[in-house]
Each structure stands twice: as structure tokens, then as C-alpha cells.
Amino acid sequence: MSAPMIEFDRVSKIYQSGGGPVNALHDVSLSIAAGEFIALIGPSGCGKSTLMRLVGDLEQPSAGGLRVRGKTAHQARLDRDYGIVFQSPVLYEWRSIRKNVELPLEIMGQPGPQRHARASELLRLVGLSDFGDAYPHQLSGGMQQRAAIARALSFEPAILLMDEPFGALDEITRERMQLELLSIWDGGPQRTTVIFVTHSIPEAVFLADRVVVMSPRPGRVERLVTVDLPRPRSFETREDPRFFALVTEVREGLREH
Amino acid sequence: MAEKPLPSLQRITPAAPASATPGASLRAAVRRSLPVAGVIVTLLIAWEASKLAFGISDQRLPHLGAIIEVMFTRTQGGTGNILLAQMLLNAWSTFQVALGGFLLGGMLGFGLAVLFMQLPMLERGLMPYVIGSQTVPILAIAPMVVVGLGRMGAPSWAAKITVAAYLTFFPVTIGMLRGLRAASPMSLDLMRSYAASPAQIFWRLRLPNSLPYLFTSLKVAASASVIGAIVAELPAGAREGVGMMILNAAQSYNSRPPALYVAILAASLVGVTFYGMVALAERLIVGSQRTNGG
Numbered sequence: 001m002s003a004p005m006i007e008f009d010r011v012s013k014i015y016q017s018g019g020g021p022v023n024a025l026h027d028v029s030l031s032i033a034a035g036e037f038i039a040l041i042g043p044s045g046c047g048k049s050t051l052m053r054l055v056g057d058l059e060q061p062s063a064g065g066l067r068v069r070g071k072t073a074h075q076a077r078l079d080r081d082y083g084i085v086f087q088s089p090v091l092y093e094w095r096s097i098r099k100n101v102e103l104p105l106e107i108m109g110q111p112g113p114q115r116h117a118r119a120s121e122l123l124r125l126v127g128l129s130d131f132g133d134a135y136p137h138q139l140s141g142g143m144q145q146r147a148a149i150a151r152a153l154s155f156e157p158a159i160l161l162m163d164e165p166f167g168a169l170d171e172i173t174r175e176r177m178q179l180e181l182l183s184i185w186d187g188g189p190q191r192t193t194v195i196f197v198t199h200s201i202p203e204a205v206f207l208a209d210r211v212v213v214m215s216p217r218p219g220r221v222e223r224l225v226t227v228d229l230p231r232p233r234s235f236e237t238r239e240d241p242r243f244f245a246l247v248t249e250v251r252e253g254l255r256e257h
Numbered sequence: 258m259a260e261k262p263l264p265s266l267q268r269i270t271p272a273a274p275a276s277a278t279p280g281a282s283l284r285a286a287v288r289r290s291l292p293v294a295g296v297i298v299t300l301l302i303a304w305e306a307s308k309l310a311f312g313i314s315d316q317r318l319p320h321l322g323a324i325i326e327v328m329f330t331r332t333q334g335g336t337g338n339i340l341l342a343q344m345l346l347n348a349w350s351t352f353q354v355a356l357g358g359f360l361l362g363g364m365l366g367f368g369l370a371v372l373f374m375q376l377p378m379l380e381r382g383l384m385p386y387v388i389g390s391q392t393v394p395i396l397a398i399a400p401m402v403v404v405g406l407g408r409m410g411a412p413s414w415a416a417k418i419t420v421a422a423y424l425t426f427f428p429v430t431i432g433m434l435r436g437l438r439a440a441s442p443m444s445l446d447l448m449r450s451y452a453a454s455p456a457q458i459f460w461r462l463r464l465p466n467s468l469p470y471l472f473t474s475l476k477v478a479a480s481a482s483v484i485g486a487i488v489a490e491l492p493a494g495a496r497e498g499v500g501m502m503i504l505n506a507a508q509s510y511n512s513r514p515p516a517l518y519v520a521i522l523a524a525s526l527v528g529v530t531f532y533g534m535v536a537l538a539e540r541l542i543v544g545s546q547r548t549n550g551g
Contacts, residue, residue, distance in 0.1 A: 058446050077452055084450045090443045094465045094543075103461070107451045 003070060005159065005193045006032040006055055011064035012218075013050055023218030024050045027064070030212065030221060034158075035191035039208035041198055041250065047219025048197045048212075052161050055195060056084055069158060080108065082159035083152030087167045089144035091136040091151075098123065098132035101150045108155060122150040125184060142173040149181070153192075160185075162196045166203070178206055179234070186232055201254070205246045206233060213253035223253035319515045327515040340519060344502070348523045351499040354414060354486035355531060358421020359479060365422060366429025366478070367471075373430070374437045374463075391427045395485060398423060400492035413493045421485035425478040432474025436467025472539040479531040487524060499523045 013025040024047040032038050040048040053059045054066055057077035068076035076082065083104070091100045098119050105115040123129050126146040136144055145165060152160060166174045185191060198204050204211045205227055213223040227246055229237055237243055301321060308318055315323065328341040338346075369387070373380035399420045406416040440462050448458045490500025499520065506517035 056446075056450055058449060077450065080452055082450065084447065086443050086446075088443065090441070090447055092444070092462070092465070094468070104451045107448075107453045107457050107461070 004031040004067075005034040005036070005069060006030075006195075007065075007067045008051075008054075009065040009067075011051075011054065011061045011066055013047065013054065013059065014062045025054075025061075026218035026220050028219070028221055032193060032195070034193055037185065037191075037194045037196065037207060037209045039196045039198055039204035039211045040214060041201065041204045041211055042214030042219065042222075042254065043216050044199070045219075046214040046216040048214050049163050050219070051214075052163055052195050052197050055159070056082055056161050076159075080104075080155060081157055082161050083155065083157040084161045085145070085148050085152045085163065085165045087164040089136070089141075089148040091144055091147055093136050096133050096135055097128060097139065097147050100136065100147055101132075101154055103151060104155050118154060119150075122154055125153075125187075126150045126180070142169055142177060145169065145177065146180075149184070153184070158193060160192045160194045162194065164197050164199065167199070174203070175238075178203060182207065182231075182233055201247050201250050202238065202243075205229075205243060205250060206237060211246075211250050213250055215256075222256060223250075225250050225253065316511075316514060319518065324515040324518050327513070328519055340516070344519055344523045347497050347499050347502045348527050350495075350497045351483070351486050351490070351523075352527045352530065354417045354489070354498070355421055355479075355482045355527060357414070357418035358423075358485055359425050359482040359531070361418055362422035362425025362482060363429050363475065363478060366426035366474075367433055369426065369430045370433035370437060371459075373434050380434075387427065387430060390423070395420065395424060395488050399489050403489065403492045413495065417486060417489040417493055417495070420489035421482040424481040424485035428474040428477040428481060429471070432470050432477070433467060436470025437463045439470060440466050468543050472535065472543060475535050475539075476532060479535045480528055483524070483528045483531055486527075499527060 008028050008030040011025060011028045012023070015022040015024055028051065040051060042048050050059060054061055055068055055073060055076075057073040060073075066073050069079075069081055071079070071081075091097070092103065095103065098116075101119045101122055102115045105118060110118075119132070120129070123132050126149055128143060128146055128150065131139060131143065131147075136147070139147070145168075149165070166177050169177060185194065194207075196204070196207055205225075208227050211225040211227060212221055213225060214220065215222040225246060229240060229242060229246070304318070304321060307313060308320070328344070329339050331337055331339055332343050369383075373384070402419050402423070403413070403416040406419065407413070444462055444466070445458070448462055453461070487498070487500040487503065490498040491504060495501045502520040502523055503517070506513075506520040510517050
């Protein structure tokens with residue numbers, strides 16, 4: 001294996017709050033390889049979102065070292081090394097879906113025709129070809145989140161950060177979105193490195209190569225579960241006995257503390 | 258802003274009812290204006306009915322017919338126009354001043370809001386004075402501005418516009434500042450993740466996101482600038498304008514009550530027209546894209 005894509009070296013994060021300092025993360029060490037799909041799971045308040053936000057340089061560690069593609073997280077952000085998807089789609093309501101997908105390309109200074117072509121390609125990829133001219137409020141929650149994924153992928157970042165992206169969706173839409181995400185991720189010439197924050201055990205197991213099980217306050221890595229289910233994964237994967245065994249393993253990891 | 262509903266796909270299918278037959282859209286327009294017309298008719302009936310029921314004298318409340326009659330009588334002074342024509346000319350004069358004040362005050366308010374957003378220190382230092390400026394009655398400010406600018410050789414319209422702008426800039430500053438700060442933390446995180454420059458964040462996020470707030474404050478400002486324009490006409494000794502009309506009609510109220518009502522009508526005509534223009538601009542710029550655009 002080559003140099004890790006993302007490397008946490010004894011990273012801690014302490015928030016200053018009204019009631020004194022809060023230990024959000026404590027001594028987290030974790031190495032993520034290029035092209036790996038990592039799921040972060042744990043109870044609320046375990047710092048899994050914080051861990052993801054550190055990679056994105058949206059927050060800074062209080063102690064320890066963090067390298068993203070061999071650089072500081074700050075430099076990686078300036079180099080536009082990652083795309084991000086939040087729990088809510090965060091589409092700009094005054095822009096059409098197409099213009100939302102083009103937003104990062106616009107900021108990065110890509111010329112119009114190129115942006116347009118890339119947006120068309122992505123809208124097709126996420127099944128929104130007919131909705132490019134629609135405005136966000138005209139779309140369902142699942143469709144809005146698809147647009148948000150297209151936007152994050154538009155500039156082909158090496159890393160995709162996803163913070164409970166399907167958390168607000170109903171179970172049926174959610175399972176379909178999981179499959180779609182995997183097919184997009186599998187489909188490209190080169191697999192994007194994904195950090196996927198979730199509080200759903202089956203979702204973590206279904207999607208990931210490795211599940212990072214975290215414990216609450218102070219957040220630390222409780223257990224690493226390697227998911228050896230074959231890819232491409234499908235609806236049948238969820239009925240595989242091995243899938244259930246892994247779900248149980250993750251669940252036990254969550255119960256340990 | 259409230260959570261938006263997630264409508265079904267039918268709303269964006271090609272056969273949307275928005276561009277239906279012209280007859281249907283006419284019917285919709287009639288249905289929309291029906292309540293307004295209903296209120297006007299009710300008020301007019303109540304006017305005459307209360308005169309009848311409580312025996313209110315013509316001195317205190319003239320007949321509607323008398324007001325309309327006055328509108329079509331020739332004025333005594335110079336031009337010999339009927340009062341209605343005179344009223345429209347005065348309304349137009351005041352409208353121009355109000356528009357000038359609205360534009361000047363709007364730009365000032367916008368500029369201050371942008372400045373305050375970028376430099377919180379400046380906001381802390383200046384905001385108390387901005388608020389304080391609005392606690393001084395406009396009636397006291399107007400003569401100072403008119404005399405002061407007059408001494409400096411500025412034309413009287415400049416003084417009137419300044420007074421109108423004085424009332425206009427405040428709601429725009431407050432509303433715009435609120436709007437510029439309304440961008441959600443996540444929408445800002447998104448911009449950070451693209452390593453967007455402060456200018457890009459301003460033009461592509463903060464400014465468009467603030468438009469509903471801006472238009473709400475512009476609507477308040479539109480009415481305020483009309484008040485400012487009317488008040489400024491009084492010390493300016495204007496020979497035309499709604500302010501002059503009100504002043505003259507008030508002085509001759511004892512002998513000719515209906516004239517004051519015509520002047521009031523002129524004032525509300527200017528105000529409503531102005532408000533309508535801002536509301537229309539809002540519909541054109543914001544309305545088509547958002548569910549809750551104001």
C-alpha cells in the first residue's frame with residue numbers, strides 16, 4: 001500500500017464551551033488509504049462529525065498531527081482536495097439545480113461551456129437530467145440530496161466527505177441512495193476516498209470497506225471493523241449471513257463502553 | 258426562514274397550470290383583487306352610513322360626492338386646472354422627490370450594511386448613532402437641512418431628497434445587515450470547502466441570500482421616503498407637491514373641508530404606487546425562484 005490518503009496521528013479536539021472545556025476527540029490515530037470507503041459510526045456526541053470536519057479544515061485539531069494527501073488539512077482545502085455533502089442538501093435556493101451543481105466550478109474559474117458540459121454529465125449520473133432547470137424547492141428531499149452529491153463530485157475531488165447525507169431520508173429512499181452512491185463510486189476510473197459519517201449500523205456495513213466504531217466523550221476509536229463483503233454490493237448483500245455477522249460485530253463494538 | 262415543504266414532482270411537469278389560458282389568468286387576477294375592492298366598497302358605505310346614523314356634519318366629514326365634486330372644480334390660483342389635475346401634478350412632484358430620496362437613502366443604507374458586515378468594530382462604533390439619528394423627529398431635521406443646504410447654494414430639490422433619504426437609509430441598513438448575516442453556517446462551510454474568496458462569498462452567497470430581507474426593508478423605506486418628501490416640502494416653501502397641498506388644505510379646512518381629503522388621497526396615491534413598484538420588483542427578481550421570497 002502506498003502513502004495513506006489521510007492520516008490522523010494522536011489527534012485531540014477540545015471545545016471551549018460555557019460549561020468548561022469539552023473533550024470531543026481524544027488521541028485518535030487512524031490511517032485511511034487512497035480509494036478506501038470509511039464509515040464513521042458512534043452515538044451522538046462521539047465526535048464523528050468533528051473528525052470529518054477536521055479533514056475538511058472546517059475545524060482545527062487542538063493537539064496531534066493530521067495529514068491529508070501528505071499536506072496539512074489547510075493546504076488540502078486550498079488545493080480543493082475534497083468535496084463535502086452535509087445532512088441537509090444546502091442548495092442555494094436562488095439557483096437552479098444545474099447552477100447549484102456548477103457552483104464550485106464557477107468559483108474555481110472554469111469557463112462556461114466546460115461547466116455546462118460537466119453539469120450535464122453529473123446530472124445524468126445522479127438521475128436528474130430532466131431537473132436541471134428546476135429550483136431546489138421543487139424537488140423532493142432525496143432528489144435535493146442527489147443534486148448535493150453531484151455538486152460535491154463536480155470538480156472530481158480526491159476525497160469525498162459525507163456527514164450523515166441520508167440521515168433525513170426515509171428508509172426506502174435511503175437504501176436506494178446507498179446503492180446509487182456505490183454505483184457512482186464504483187463507476188469512475190479511480191475510486192474516490194470516502195469518509196461517511198452515519199449513525200446507522202446497516203448503512204455503515206453496507207457501504208464501507210472499514211467501519212470505524214467510536215465511543216462518546218471523549219471520542220476515540222473503539223474498534224475497527226473490516227468489511228470483507230464482495231463488491232459490487234447489491235440488494236442481496238443485505239441478506240448475506242456475513243452482512244449480519246458484521247452488523248453484530250459493529251453493534252457489539254458500540255455496546256462496549 | 259421556515260423549512261420549505263417538499264412538493265411532489267407534479268409541480269415541475271411541463272403542463273404546469275402557471276401558463277394556462279389567458280382567460281384563466283384573468284379570472285385569477287380578478288379573484289386576487291376582489292378582497293381589495295370589497296374593502297374599498299365597504300369603507301365607502303360605512304363612510305356615508307355613519308354620517309347618516311350619527312348625524313356627522315359636513316364640516317367634520319364631507320359627503321363623498323362633495324369630495325369628488327371638488328376634484329372637478331377649477332382651482333382659484335394661476336393655472337386654472339381642475340383640482341384633480343392639480344393633485345396629480347403635485348403627486349408627481351412629490352413622487353420624484355421620494356424616488357430620489359429612496360435611491361440615495363437605499364444606496365447609503367446598502368453601503369453602511371456592507372461596511373458594518375465587513376467591519377464589526379465599525380458597527381459597534383457607529384450603530385448607536387445610526388439608531389440615534391432616527392429618534393430625532395423628522396419635523397425638526399427638515400428645516401435644518403433645507404436652510405443648511407440652501408445656504409450652501411444647493412437647489413431645493415436636493416434638500417428635499419436629503420430629508421427623504423434620511424428616513425430611507427435606516428430600514429435598509431438594518432434589514433440588509435440582517436440579510437447579509439443570514440447565510441447559514443453550512444452554506445458558509447460549503448464556500449470554505451471550495452476555498453472561495455471573500456468577494457466570491459459575498460456575490461454568490463451573502464448578497465443573493467439577503468435579497469428577501471432587502472426587499473422587506475425596501476418596502477418599509479418606500480413609505481418612509483414618501484413621508485420624508487412630504488415633510489421636507491413644508492420648510493422648503495415648495496410651490497408644488499403633496500406637502501404644499503396638505504398645508505394649504507389644512508389652512509382652509511374650515512371653509513372647504515373636502516380639499517384636505519383630496520390632499521390625503523394624493524399622499525396615499527404616491528405611497529401606494531411606490532410600494533407597488535417595490536413589490537413588483539421583488540416579484541420579478543426574487544419571486545420566480547423561491548417559495549417564500551418575502
